Amino acid sequence: MEIIKINIDNQQVQVPKGTTILKAAEIAGIEIPNLCFHKRLNPNSVCRVCVVEVKGESSLVSSCSYTIEKELTIYTDNERVKTARKLVLELIMSTHPNDCLLCENNGSCKLQDYAYQYEVEVFKFTRERPKYNIDKSNPFIIRDYNKCILCGRCVSICHQEQCSDIINYTHRGFDTKVSTYFDRGLEESSCAFCGQCVSVCPTGALSEKVAKGKARSWELKKVNTICPYCGCGCSIDLNVKDNQVIKVTSPENESINNGNLCVKGRFGFDFINHPERLKSPLLKDKNGNFKEISWHEAITTIASKLREIKDNYGSNAIAGLSSAKCTNEENYVFQKFMRAAIGTNNIDHCARL
Amino acid sequence: MTNSISEIKDADCILVTGSNTTEAHPIIALEIKKAVKKGAKLIVIDPRRIELSKIAILHLQQIPGTDVAWLNGMMRVIIEENLHDKNFINNHCEDFELLKEAVYEQSLEDIEKITGINSSDIKEAAILFAKADKSTILYSMGITQHTTGTDNVLSIANLAMLTGNIGKESTGVNPLRGQNNVQGACDMGALPNVFPGYQKVTDHDLRNKFEEAWNVSLSNKVGLTVTEMMKEAATSSLRALYIMGENPMLSDPDINHVEESLKSLEFLIVQDIFLTETAKLAHIVLPGVSFAEKDGTFTNTERRVQRVRKAINPLGYSLPDWKIIRNISNALGYPMRYNSSYDIMEEIRYLIPSYAGITYERIDNFGLQWPCKNIDDPGTKFLHKDKFVRGKGKFHSVKYIPAQEAPDEKYPFIFTTGRMLYHYHTGSMSRKAKGLDEICPQGYVEISLEDSQELNISEGGEVKISSRRGQISTMVKINQGLRKGVVFMPFHFVECAANTLTNPALDPKSKIPELKVAAVNIEKF
Numbered sequence: 001m002e003i004i005k006i007n008i009d010n011q012q013v014q015v016p017k018g019t020t021i022l023k024a025a026e027i028a029g030i031e032i033p034n035l036c037f038h039k040r041l042n043p044n045s046v047c048r049v050c051v052v053e054v055k056g057e058s059s060l061v062s063s064c065s066y067t068i069e070k071e072l073t074i075y076t077d078n079e080r081v082k083t084a085r086k087l088v089l090e091l092i093m094s095t096h097p098n099d100c101l102l103c104e105n106n107g108s109c110k111l112q113d114y115a116y117q118y119e120v121e122v123f124k125f126t127r128e129r130p131k132y133n134i135d136k137s138n139p140f141i142i143r144d145y146n147k148c149i150l151c152g153r154c155v156s157i158c159h160q161e162q163c164s165d166i167i168n169y170t171h172r173g174f175d176t177k178v179s180t181y182f183d184r185g186l187e188e189s190s191c192a193f194c195g196q197c198v199s200v201c202p203t204g205a206l207s208e209k210v211a212k213g214k215a216r217s218w219e220l221k222k223v224n225t226i227c228p229y230c231g232c233g234c235s236i237d238l239n240v241k242d243n244q245v246i247k248v249t250s251p252e253n254e255s256i257n258n259g260n261l262c263v264k265g266r267f268g269f270d271f272i273n274h275p276e277r278l279k280s281p282l283l284k285d286k287n288g289n290f291k292e293i294s295w296h297e298a299i300t301t302i303a304s305k306l307r308e309i310k311d312n313y314g315s316n317a318i319a320g321l322s323s324a325k326c327t328n329e330e331n332y333v334f335q336k337f338m339r340a341a342i343g344t345n346n347i348d349h350c351a352r353l
Numbered sequence: 354m355t356n357s358i359s360e361i362k363d364a365d366c367i368l369v370t371g372s373n374t375t376e377a378h379p380i381i382a383l384e385i386k387k388a389v390k391k392g393a394k395l396i397v398i399d400p401r402r403i404e405l406s407k408i409a410i411l412h413l414q415q416i417p418g419t420d421v422a423w424l425n426g427m428m429r430v431i432i433e434e435n436l437h438d439k440n441f442i443n444n445h446c447e448d449f450e451l452l453k454e455a456v457y458e459q460s461l462e463d464i465e466k467i468t469g470i471n472s473s474d475i476k477e478a479a480i481l482f483a484k485a486d487k488s489t490i491l492y493s494m495g496i497t498q499h500t501t502g503t504d505n506v507l508s509i510a511n512l513a514m515l516t517g518n519i520g521k522e523s524t525g526v527n528p529l530r531g532q533n534n535v536q537g538a539c540d541m542g543a544l545p546n547v548f549p550g551y552q553k554v555t556d557h558d559l560r561n562k563f564e565e566a567w568n569v570s571l572s573n574k575v576g577l578t579v580t581e582m583m584k585e586a587a588t589s590s591l592r593a594l595y596i597m598g599e600n601p602m603l604s605d606p607d608i609n610h611v612e613e614s615l616k617s618l619e620f621l622i623v624q625d626i627f628l629t630e631t632a633k634l635a636h637i638v639l640p641g642v643s644f645a646e647k648d649g650t651f652t653n654t655e656r657r658v659q660r661v662r663k664a665i666n667p668l669g670y671s672l673p674d675w676k677i678i679r680n681i682s683n684a685l686g687y688p689m690r691y692n693s694s695y696d697i698m699e700e701i702r703y704l705i706p707s708y709a710g711i712t713y714e715r716i717d718n719f720g721l722q723w724p725c726k727n728i729d730d731p732g733t734k735f736l737h738k739d740k741f742v743r744g745k746g747k748f749h750s751v752k753y754i755p756a757q758e759a760p761d762e763k764y765p766f767i768f769t770t771g772r773m774l775y776h777y778h779t780g781s782m783s784r785k786a787k788g789l790d791e792i793c794p795q796g797y798v799e800i801s802l803e804d805s806q807e808l809n810i811s812e813g814g815e816v817k818i819s820s821r822r823g824q825i826s827t828m829v830k831i832n833q834g835l836r837k838g839v840v841f842m843p844f845h846f847v848e849c850a851a852n853t854l855t856n857p858a859l860d861p862k863s864k865i866p867e868l869k870v871a872a873v874n875i876e877k878f
Binding site (some may be wrong): 180192209213227228253254257261264268269273276279280303315318320325330344345351 | 358359375377378379380381383386387390448497498529530531532533534535536537538539540541542543544545546548554563567569571572574575576577578579580582585590591592593594595596597598599601604605619620622625626627628632635636637638639641643644645646647648649650652653654655657658659660661662663664666668669670671672673674675678679680681682684685686687688689693694697698700701706718719720774777778781782783785786787788789791792830849863864865866868
């Protein structure tokens with residue numbers, strides 16, 4: 001592998017030939033602002049926010065796709081770059097609703113962050129763009145294309161990762177829009193509602209219906225765990241507020257799913273805080289009705305009944321069904337309980353079902 | 354899985370059978386799609402046209418229950434065409450002659466009649482599979498849930514060995530496990546014949562090891578499987594049943610019989626997060642917690658042990674399952690001293706050699722794949738590297754045996770069950786997720802276009818389906834890609850529980866019920 005020396009913001013860095021400037025900057029500890037780039041996807045080079053100056057090039061270049069083939073001197077944050085970047089942001093903001101106060105993505109929006117950082121003049125330009133109705137027709141994803149900045153990440157992930165091609169750009173110029181075939185709702189397309197598009201949207205154009213109005217992004221605590229919905233074992237982040245799981249997001253850590261999730265893994269979690277959850281031990285009375293009892297009563301009732309059956313009919317008159325949905329630790333303790341405390345190998349679970 | 358999920362994308366040929374991967378294992382399906390994009394040849398062998406059929410080079414639609422026949426057919430072609438991996442067979446396998454004898458027993462013409470697959474298609478699939486550099490087989494319960502489930506799996510292993518597609522990257526025999534921790538539950542010995550780590554209860558030395566560790570004398574008698582428990586409960590030789598996080602009232606075959614069995618129990622304890630159909634029959638119900646309220650580990654289908662972390666506090670008075678079991682055990686006089694899931698994992702590591710190197714610290718960022726025998730072991734990406742675990746890979750002589758129940762005049766359709774994208778197992782979780790329930794609120798039966806025309810039923814119409822075990826009514830979906838004479842139904846829905854109809858006949862070795870083949874009748878409602 002050929003190593004090339006570059007100078008980036010007066011720092012000397014060595015990178016393999018073919019590295020993008022964005023990546024080289026990351027190696028040098030320099031963060032270049034970007035909107036359409038996503039590290040899991042091929043660069044789209046459409047937002048122009050990541051532009052930098054390369055000495056000898058007549059115009060600014062997009063750092064997400066410009067690869068380093070020879071020794072270069074690069075400026076990622078000089079006046080020329082900053083002026084251009086600010087102008088790009090002002091052009092994007094000229095058609096943006098600017099209703100951050102009500103936006104689900106408030107606080108986790110890259111556009112909002114950059115607008116703030118670059119002191120963007122929001123109304124510097126006025127352009128007419130069609131007003132789109134907010135699409136809430138499917139059960140999972142709210143699509144507000146007024147907030148779409150046409151970065152193309154959703155289109156790319158649907159194509160590259162999900163291999164589905166449900167959405168793409170339609171129309172031209174100010175009328176350009178991300179759309180399904182014939183602009184129908186997602187539920188009328190062959191969309192599998194994996195929600196990958198939501199996971200990469202840098203603004204509030206795509207958001208989770210289940211989380212709407214429930215939490216501001218800064219109120220959410222993320223806990224990394226494993227999805228319970230099939231044997232794949234995908235890594236997920238539970239986003240929690242006030243002892244409630246508000247939504248699920250794709251974590252950045254190394255995992256078997258690399259940030260991909262399916263419809264159950266991303267949108268299937270409101271069972272956790274469901275009002276019908278069992279919250280107390282229940283005992284069936286003579287009439288067949290359940291009444292709430294204490295843990296103490298539950299445990300002593302079970303212990304005496306199991307002891308009675310064991311004494312009268314032997315250990316093998318008792319059996320246990322463990323669970324493919326419980327943890328290893330729980331399965332271990334359950335089978336140990338049946339074998340050591342009850343004295344039987346009558347232990348199974350629904351592995352075959 | 355002998356191999357890993359991340360290896361699928363580099364395979365040259367992928368044989369998917371008895372798995373509707375895009376719906377039941379969507380993230381694994383993405384790897385298959387990526388492989389196909391890179392040029393891999395995908396062969397789908399499934400009675401239904403599934404999403405993967407669209408990108409497959411071949412889709413063969415067998416009659417349900419005839420898997421050994423087409424597998425033997427493929428192997429016969431491979432041997433006849435001299436495409437088998439002679440080096441691999443000579444150096445790593447034994448009993449090749451037995452296999453040869455078995456696969457030569459039936460001609461391709463016979464196999465065509467049995468399976469309903471054109472012999473030319475079997476031939477093409479066999480040649481594609483054998484000629485590719487790295488071929489992998491992915492299967493799921495479409496292969497295992499038969500009275501010949503064990504035979505089907507042995508045949509798949511035969512095919513992999515015959516072509517040298519095992520013990521190498523991007524090859525292998527890869528069962529896709531259905532539930533999140535079914536691999537782990539098996540590893541932990543939640544099975545009637547083995548202690549944790551598949552250590553046999555009948556082996557004197559192994560039993561001694563556990564007796565010493567647990568400070569108790571242990572039974573050497575193999576216990577009952579779930580389906581056997583139901584039979585024993587009905588005759589009252591089984592008196593008490595403790596069910597944790599399972600819902601046999603929807604998941605098990607012949608539900609009417611399951612209900613009768615559970616009702617005859619003297620004492621039924623059900624521990625769950627909802628009042629499931631099974632919990633309603635219990636004498637006492639204990640509130641466990643969801644995965645979000647506890648710490649621990651799950652082991653995925655590629656043997657990777659991963660960390661589950663507590664995100665919220667248990668709701669109400671509910672408790673993590675291990676705490677409930679511990680408390681009952683202590684009350685019964687067998688002391689358990691665990692204070693956390695960590696304590697339990699330390700004991701697991703001590704008793705299961707393949708888990709010995711797996712600690713919470715090591716899997717904090719990303720899980721490890723067993724076997725992982727010590728603290729420096731990086732885990733095992735694929736099994737049988739260089740040498741089979743048992744020494745030589747054994748070819749089994751497997752002969753085709755028909756499914757236990759065949760369609761007849763009274764029950765002329767073959768009924769097969771499975772899973773679908775929007776719901777999970779008995780629906781106790783997914784049907785309580787608003788979005789999932791909204792997009793798919795009810796069960797259905799898929800029937801072929803031809804059958805729908807003959808029965809004069811249109812899409813969305815109601816039908817009554819009956820088998821020797823019971824009857825249900827449900828809505829019709831027409832699936833143009835389904836074989837005539839075969840009907841499919843997902844089993845997630847209590848309102849039209851598919852398992853009311855299924856056959857509880859068991860595979861004699863694995864004791865798996867034949868959920869994939871039952872004879873039914875369909876009438877317009």
